[in-house]
Amino acid sequence: MSQNDDEKRRASRRHFLTGAAxxxxxxxxxxxxxATEAAPEMSGRAAPLPQDRVEPFRGPHQGxxxxxxxxxxxxxxxxxxxxxxxxxxxLLQAWTAAAARMxxxxxxxxxxxxxxxxxSAASPGHSxxxxxxxxxxxxxxxxxxxxxxxxxxxxxxxxxxxxxxxxTLTFGFGASLFVKDGKDRYGLAxxxxxxxxxxxxxxxxxxxxxxxDGDLSVQACADDPQIAFHAVxxxxxxxxxxxxxxWVQTGFLPSSGRETPRNLMGFKDGTVNPPIRDAKAMNQxxxxxxxxxxxMRGGSYVIARRIRMALEHWDRVxxxxxxQTFGRHKYDGAPxxxxxxxxxxxxxATDKDGNPVIPENAHVRLAAAATNDGAQxxxxxxxxxxxxxxxxxRWPPWRAEPEYDAGLLFICYQxxxxxxxxxxxxxxxxxxxxxxxxxxxxSALFACPRGTAEGEYVGQRLLESA
Amino acid sequence: MSQNDDEKRRASRRHFLTGAAxxxxxxxxxxxxxATEAAPEMSGRAAPLPQDRVEPFRGPHQGxxxxxxxxxxxxxxxxxxxxxxxxxxxLLQAWTAAAARMxxxxxxxxxxxxxxxxxSAASPGHSxxxxxxxxxxxxxxxxxxxxxxxxxxxxxxxxxxxxxxxxTLTFGFGASLFVKDGKDRYGLAxxxxxxxxxxxxxxxxxxxxxxxDGDLSVQACADDPQIAFHAVxxxxxxxxxxxxxxWVQTGFLPSSGRETPRNLMGFKDGTVNPPIRDAKAMNQxxxxxxxxxxxMRGGSYVIARRIRMALEHWDRVxxxxxxQTFGRHKYDGAPxxxxxxxxxxxxxATDKDGNPVIPENAHVRLAAAATNDGAQxxxxxxxxxxxxxxxxxRWPPWRAEPEYDAGLLFICYQxxxxxxxxxxxxxxxxxxxxxxxxxxxxSALFACPRGTAEGEYVGQRLLESA
Numbered sequence: 001m002s003q004n005d006d007e008k009r010r011a012s013r014r015h016f017l018t019g020a021a022x023x024x025x026x027x028x029x030x031x032x033x034x035a036t037e038a039a040p041e042m043s044g045r046a047a048p049l050p051q052d053r054v055e056p057f058r059g060p061h062q063g064x065x066x067x068x069x070x071x072x073x074x075x076x077x078x079x080x081x082x083x084x085x086x087x088x089x090x091l092l093q094a095w096t097a098a099a100a101r102m103x104x105x106x107x108x109x110x111x112x113x114x115x116x117x118x119x120s121a122a123s124p125g126h127s128x129x130x131x132x133x134x135x136x137x138x139x140x141x142x143x144x145x146x147x148x149x150x151x152x153x154x155x156x157x158x159x160x161x162x163x164x165x166x167x168t169l170t171f172g173f174g175a176s177l178f179v180k181d182g183k184d185r186y187g188l189a190x191x192x193x194x195x196x197x198x199x200x201x202x203x204x205x206x207x208x209x210x211x212x213d214g215d216l217s218v219q220a221c222a223d224d225p226q227i228a229f230h231a232v233x234x235x236x237x238x239x240x241x242x243x244x245x246x247w248v249q250t251g252f253l254p255s256s257g258r259e260t261p262r263n264l265m266g267f268k269d270g271t272v273n274p275p276i277r278d279a280k281a282m283n284q285x286x287x288x289x290x291x292x293x294x295x296m297r298g299g300s301y302v303i304a305r306r307i308r309m310a311l312e313h314w315d316r317v318x319x320x321x322x323x324q325t326f327g328r329h330k331y332d333g334a335p336x337x338x339x340x341x342x343x344x345x346x347x348x349a350t351d352k353d354g355n356p357v358i359p360e361n362a363h364v365r366l367a368a369a370a371t372n373d374g375a376q377x378x379x380x381x382x383x384x385x386x387x388x389x390x391x392x393x394r395w396p397p398w399r400a401e402p403e404y405d406a407g408l409l410f411i412c413y414q415x416x417x418x419x420x421x422x423x424x425x426x427x428x429x430x431x432x433x434x435x436x437x438x439x440x441x442x443s444a445l446f447a448c449p450r451g452t453a454e455g456e457y458v459g460q461r462l463l464e465s466a
Numbered sequence: 467m468s469q470n471d472d473e474k475r476r477a478s479r480r481h482f483l484t485g486a487a488x489x490x491x492x493x494x495x496x497x498x499x500x501a502t503e504a505a506p507e508m509s510g511r512a513a514p515l516p517q518d519r520v521e522p523f524r525g526p527h528q529g530x531x532x533x534x535x536x537x538x539x540x541x542x543x544x545x546x547x548x549x550x551x552x553x554x555x556x557l558l559q560a561w562t563a564a565a566a567r568m569x570x571x572x573x574x575x576x577x578x579x580x581x582x583x584x585x586s587a588a589s590p591g592h593s594x595x596x597x598x599x600x601x602x603x604x605x606x607x608x609x610x611x612x613x614x615x616x617x618x619x620x621x622x623x624x625x626x627x628x629x630x631x632x633x634t635l636t637f638g639f640g641a642s643l644f645v646k647d648g649k650d651r652y653g654l655a656x657x658x659x660x661x662x663x664x665x666x667x668x669x670x671x672x673x674x675x676x677x678x679d680g681d682l683s684v685q686a687c688a689d690d691p692q693i694a695f696h697a698v699x700x701x702x703x704x705x706x707x708x709x710x711x712x713w714v715q716t717g718f719l720p721s722s723g724r725e726t727p728r729n730l731m732g733f734k735d736g737t738v739n740p741p742i743r744d745a746k747a748m749n750q751x752x753x754x755x756x757x758x759x760x761x762m763r764g765g766s767y768v769i770a771r772r773i774r775m776a777l778e779h780w781d782r783v784x785x786x787x788x789x790q791t792f793g794r795h796k797y798d799g800a801p802x803x804x805x806x807x808x809x810x811x812x813x814x815a816t817d818k819d820g821n822p823v824i825p826e827n828a829h830v831r832l833a834a835a836a837t838n839d840g841a842q843x844x845x846x847x848x849x850x851x852x853x854x855x856x857x858x859x860r861w862p863p864w865r866a867e868p869e870y871d872a873g874l875l876f877i878c879y880q881x882x883x884x885x886x887x888x889x890x891x892x893x894x895x896x897x898x899x900x901x902x903x904x905x906x907x908x909s910a911l912f913a914c915p916r917g918t919a920e921g922e923y924v925g926q927r928l929l930e931s932a
Binding site: 076153155156157158159160161162163165223224225226227229233237244245247248249250252253254255256257259262263264265266267311314315318319330331383385386387388402404406 | 542619621622623624625626627628629631689690691692693695699703710711713714715716718719720721722723725728729730731732733777780781784785796797849851852853854868870872
């Protein structure tokens with residue numbers, strides 16, 4: 001792609017950004033937009049980054065929740081191995097500083113000429129204080145023969161020369177941050193929000209414990225997979241002394257232009273979502289309000305479920321049966337009995353024999369707000385593809401052989417999981433016809449705190465005020 | 467993105483396509499360009515597909531070899547479970563037909579209104595004859611309640627509404643297609659090319675047998691991961707009665723614009739490659755010539771190696787040591803002792819103490835044509851990211867714990883692997899300093915036959931003339 005093409009793309013996307021910024025402003029944000037902070041050492045160019053490739057990191061809400069979905073995600077859960085709340089706070093300070101830099105297109109930490117580029121002392125009252133990280137003494141390799149022109153231990157480098165590709169980093173706190181094995185590890189037990197419950201075991205759950213839960217979560221989303229991977233990798237390096245990766249899952253969306261993206265079952269996914277441009281709807285369904293603790297007001301609860309699809313089975317049933325299962329037409333996404341994708345569901349329509357046009361156990365019926373006392377969640381699903389793997393099926397014909405390890409990384413945000421995902425899924429897990437073709441193998445719930453102002457770090461109001 | 471933006475992107479990419487088409491023409495191709503065949507049932511629009519999103523499927527060479535690298539790949543190896551050569555030929559007929567359709571932006575097979583959309587009889591002399599596929603009798607689910615408006619069993623649908631995103635499908639034949647367990651399964655043993663050797667075991671190989679080799683290979687490349695996944699999935703469905711997926715690996719490249727993409731070690735990868743626009747170089751190093759059997763002339767040999775990177779270790783050594791290991795500077799990609807990325811290596815330069823500027827065991831020195839009697843291969847590497855997984859390390863400190871399962875899906879094409887990859891890697895596997903940080907866990911070699919003319923199927927000259 002030529003320089004000229006690049007400029008055209010920037011110009012063509014500017015309108016889109018204006019929309020997103022206007023949205024954030026409408027939500028009452030005072031944004032420290034990152035574009036002006038773009039560091040030439042990262043982008044490798046003197047000109048500022050194209051603004052349409054930058055999502056703001058600071059604001060009343062964390063990015064990556066109502067941000068229009070980027071094409072790729074790298075979702076990671078971490079376990080803490082420290083007993084000190086102070087260490088957790090230092091980690092979150094360093095993560096916040098690095099996240100702000102990376103979302104603005106900079107390296108995770110400033111590049112310097114020194115072999116050990118990381119300042120060892122934290123600057124009090126300032127969030128730019130990396131901890132617990134520096135080049136090791138290289139017990140397993142020769143010492144560096146000579147200093148290079150640029151010591152890049154501060155960043156692993158695979159994002160150099162790239163724009164941030166609309167990177168967002170969304171942090172969350174698991175229940176085990178507050179209480180783990182019955183122990184109040186950090187003196188935070190009394191501050192655990194009621195909404196941060198232990199998820200119930202749902203019918204059909206086949207959860208892998210080591211691929212579920214966690215003390216901390218990071219959702220990296222970007223329009224490029226390497227940018228998302230790079231961001232989590234830097235955070236993992238910064239925290240490696242006290243936070244170990246527990247599980248990760250990548251996800252992607254297809255390039256569907258303005259259309260609703262299709263999932264790997266070939267159906268449009270996410271048609272019915274509360275509108276992200278509707279601040280009232282977001283306040284009602286997504287953002288924690290006065291009912292939550294101070295540090296969660298403006299935050300949200302994320303549920304992430306890795307849902308494996310039995311694609312080999314799905315592909316063997318007729319499209320007509322697939323459509324009955326979903327309650328929508330496959331080709332155009334219209335609800336059964338309707339014409340257009342965005343037509344509302346007619347849950348009362350019957351055919352000439354008096355049977356419901358949308359079957360009683362169809363996916364869309366059970367998911368609909370109308371059948372859930374108005375409950376809604378903000379879905380942010382990605383497809384995942386972990387290749388091909390041995391699996392023992394839980395439905396007939398109970399094959400035990402290699403199959404696709406692919407499906408949906410279901411991510412949803414809500415004001416209260418009890419009134420959101422749990423309210424909706426408790427019934428779906430029992431009745432949804434789609435359950436014949438999917439298995440939930442990983443699950444986690446995290447409390448994502450409110451956004452941060454300049455100089456503040458993620459979760460500061462939780463960690464410093466108890 | 468608005469319609470208007472989409473048009474701008476098309477316009478901005480047209481120049482790029484012209485370059486690619488010109489290249490193919492220069493190579494002597496008579497191309498059946500797919501753009502004009504774009505089917506509205508796939509694209510969901512009446513207008514023809516943007517030509518810059520379409521790579522030609524027909525021609526003297528298969529696509530996906532000298533095609534400028536797309537952003538995503540899905541590489542799959544298949545095992546055949548039939549003993550009949552005729553069945554293999556029918557499979558390749560059906561794959562060729564479906565591949566041509568998909569590369570042109572169509573569904574894998576025509577959509578019809580019938581519940582069983584697949585014609586059961588092959589049309590003699592015509593490659594559009596799918597086999598061994600149709601909706602199952604649904605032993606494990608209710609019969610279809612009623613026919614839908616469009617029966618889509620002919621395609622799983624997740625690419626509907628999308629452009630082909632420069633999809634290429636590149637087919638290959640493994641040694642086991644010719645001889646397996648000492649058996650001449652299809653009467654092809656005498657036609658096995660000498661160049662299709664059994665790869666030697668290289669120093670350091672830790673190959674997983676079930677993730678290596680295979681009878682057939684399909685390399686799907688596209689600028690969108692869902693398009694690549696979709697393509698292989700359709701081929702797997704078409705062939706499911708006789709060809710089972712053995713292993714798969716996805717890969718991606720970063721959005722680096724005009725720069726050489728960086729791998730997950732943060733270094734630019736692929737700087738030194740024979741130029742794909744230089745027909746003479748391609749004939750010398752990539753395309754099989756008169757030395758090969760008829761069906762391989764214009765074809766090439768692909769080697770695919772999954773190379774896991776010990777990123778946790780790599781990230782702990784200084785950038786200076788990383789640069790000594792590679793023999794290049796990390797930031798700008800210049801060879802040690804030179805200024806620019808594309809400056810040639812000065813393998814004879816010494817420092818003031820008389821030591822070589824580029825160390826004896828540096829990666830670039832051992833890979834250089836100058837140290838391999840002029841041997842060159844066309845590298846087409848992708849990064850891979852399979853998440854986080856338990857691993858027992860083979861280098862100090864011999865940790866045994868979860869680590870990144872990420873690294874390089876190394877793919878390279880060459881006229882003869884004995885004079886290409888094997889020639890180069892035999893020495894690298896013993897001396898390359900980089901070996902401390904990488905482990906080859908998967909390996910395969912396939913013979914990719916010449917391209918096809920209209921009405922011809924991939925490998926026809928091999929399967930029908932013996």
